[in-house]
Amino acid sequence: MRQDLLKTLRGVFTMKTMISARLTLLLLAVVLVVSACGGGGGNTETGGTSGGNTETTTTPNNGEAKTDPPKPVELLNVSYDPTRELYVEFNEAFAKHWKEETGQTVTINQSHGGSGKQGRSVIDGLKADVVTLALGYDIDAITEPGLIEPDWQSQFENNSSPYTSTIVFLVRSGNPKGIKDWDDLIKPDVEVITPNPKTSGGARWNYLAAWGYALKHNNNDEAKAEEFVSALFKNVPVLDSGARGSTTTFVERKIGDVLLAWENEALLSLDEFGEGEFEIVTPSLSILAEPPVAIVDKVVDDRGTREVAEAYLQYLYTEEGQDIAGKHYYRPTLPAIAEKYKDQYEQIELLTINDDFGGWQTAQEKHFSDGGTFDKIYIPGS
């Protein structure tokens, strides 16, 4: 099929065919037919088994199936921006493991983007077998149309968060503005770079960490906390839509004195852009960022991929999976592996979303929905 298309394509670019009008029309007909087939082909590819009882369709590793190698299977992992490198390596490791275990070949496709955008795509019909997003709120959103069971957070260990991270500061070499902690960020001559909490998951963690710090240092006075984050965002000259955009602004465009970033992104930046140029500053208090994972129940049941999808996510919790997470600067949750990487991170006091902010639904409603505390920073009186 592709061969044919490429041929037609070449045809389109040759002048002769273009000039000969009859041929052009013939070409149109061919392309129309081909495109119709192409559409059909795409369906079978992504659709898998259609309707019926899908539970029994694939049982790759039990019983008599051992003689024949099981059919290759594909998974789609829809994830957020900073996990690209992590999952490239992890997918390879899992595919190898799965092949050894079951003899089945598994190909894992990746899709990355802003966490909210990715969540929306899954809701709108992107056939993800698993989602690995920046925050639980985005997975909660996917439970609403019934694609994921509401109790997803109890399906895997540690609130379904196989690795964690936190929010730290990245400053320019030598820390010229002397930034040590959150209250240095509201000094009038400091420029802060962070993505937009409305569109970026990472930025929501940034915002909540700042809010938590302000509450703690002002005897839980919410009005003071509001003042604090407001002063902080007054120092933000550029609000990119995602974490990666902010890092580029800070690193490549050389704008701002401090970047609020995922710890893993900050450590990666040191790798990518040279250790001499930047330094990491760890504040006295931050937030435990738990990027969660979940099976998209409806999709895996339709496609009959539940078993391999579960094994995939489960593998994140194994020693090898945890080791890869640690290598990519996430904080492993498995004690043995966490010990191995402990020098990579500073030990800091961490707030948690459930204990300190009442869970994502509450936090989202209060801070990031239209008219929440974040909007008030820019529109006084709303």
Place this chain on the structure above:
Amino acid sequence: MKGSKRKSRRVLPGFGLSMGFTIFYLGLLVLIPLSAVFIKTSGLSWGEFWETVTAPRVLASYKISFLTAFFAALVNLVFGLLVAWVLVRYQFPGKRLVDSLVDLPFALPTAVAGIALTAIYAPNGWIGKFLEPLGIKVAFSPIGITIALIFIGLPFVVRTVQPVLQDLEKDTEEAAAMLGAYRARTFRSVILPELIPPLLTGFAMAFARGIGEYGSVVFISGNMPMKTEIAPLLIMTKLEQYDYMGATAIAAVMLVLSFLLLLLINYLQWRAGRRVIAE
């Protein structure tokens, strides 16, 4: 003229087929999909709709989109005319190259244009670093948005003015010169009136295109709410917050505005066409 056209309805075949296919395809690809926006929006009550589309942040984004698109179109009006003028009337080395460069913004993916422009106009970029000491901030300010929109809109003004200027070259101006008019007067009283309709069209097209532009702007704008946040970005933002209603409400407003703008363009053209015939 009128008579022959009326007659042609009977004489020429294919009206049913061509009109049928036109309406069918237009309906299928454009009208039905666009109506989805309005159907979705109708799920909101009038009060909710009004509240969504007149929220301060939304109003600010319309204002930014319209103002930057307007200024960009204005700059293109002046410099587009200049480029067209130079290309039609003068000889200089590299003229063909410049002529084909005019079309480039049209073919270049907007995201690529956005990234490249940001790299150049950022405070550490080739041009940005000379402007920074002067206190001029281009990238991450409304000026940056305007520059991206100038880039996007340039071909429209040049390519509408160019053919008209070419025609003028031959007849009108010659006559004026023969009558002994001075150059400045030739321009003011002979060339300019003829150029006004295409200039208006080019301006309106660059303007219409600029209001909706997304890809090139998000990289250079800085996306600050109330300051450099454009309306299409706000639609994206709403979508990413799972607020479909809000997104479609803003989209509906933008759709109506662009439709009205287009009607105006076509009306202007139709009038210009009639004037030519009347003469």
Place this chain on the structure above:
Amino acid sequence: MAGVVTAHLSRDPELRPRHRNEPRWVQWLLIGLALLFMLLIVALPLVSIFIEAFKRGVDVYVASITESDALSALRLTLLAAVISVPINTLFGIAAAWAISKFRFRGKQFLVTLIDLPFAVSPVIAGLIFVLLFGAQGFFGPWLDDRNIQIIFALPGIVLATAFVTFPFVARELIPLMQAQGPHEEEAAVTLGAKGWQIFWRVTLPNIKWGLLYGMILCNARAMGEFGAVSVVSGHIRGQTNTLPLHVEILYNEYQFSASFAVASLLVLLAVFTLIMKSFIEWKSHRETAKEAH
């Protein structure tokens, strides 16, 4: 919008007696201003793309554009263009025939509707197809029952591309055919020619350059579309990424050189398109010149 895509031939200026030209210094001032403007707005971004692309050397450049994800993105981009351009061409011919050869009520309105996709924000262009075919959309459940995937697959990308490039061929042909009028076709009818015969023998030879030019612009825009496709693509590496989306992805992976290398590939496609355009202009100009003699 008419006229934007009308063939514009940059011919040499007619030779004018010197005294009727602007003074030399005015000419050079204007040329200088125009060139400066073009340099700042168009040429520099273009140059910067190539400089960035080759910053890490030719090897990185070649590696980035021959990497398998880049190739599959290229294939998808070309495929989307190859499907949407011919359909829009058919539509353009039909619309131009109906509008230019017949009189009917509401013609101006119809023309405005044809222009509409041009003024619709690309974001909205993507959104409408999500509203229609997304899992939560109007046809979502029906499609899902039949396991038909439109959004986040090839059909969605083609739809978005076709929408964005919808007016180009029509807008090129309408003014051209309107200027030509229905006389030649009418003459053919009186000589006894039948419907399609008229089209192949009379109309098509008259419009072939304009048609080709419209198709080329349509194609250029189809390959470069970013906003609308970004909304409906799903960003699956190696599967639903078009070239412009691949540029963005590489950029977000801090692979700046690779990102600009792929971008330069798109520039080259655009340049190739523009060269075709110049060739067509030159050829059609030569033909008109020949006819004039």
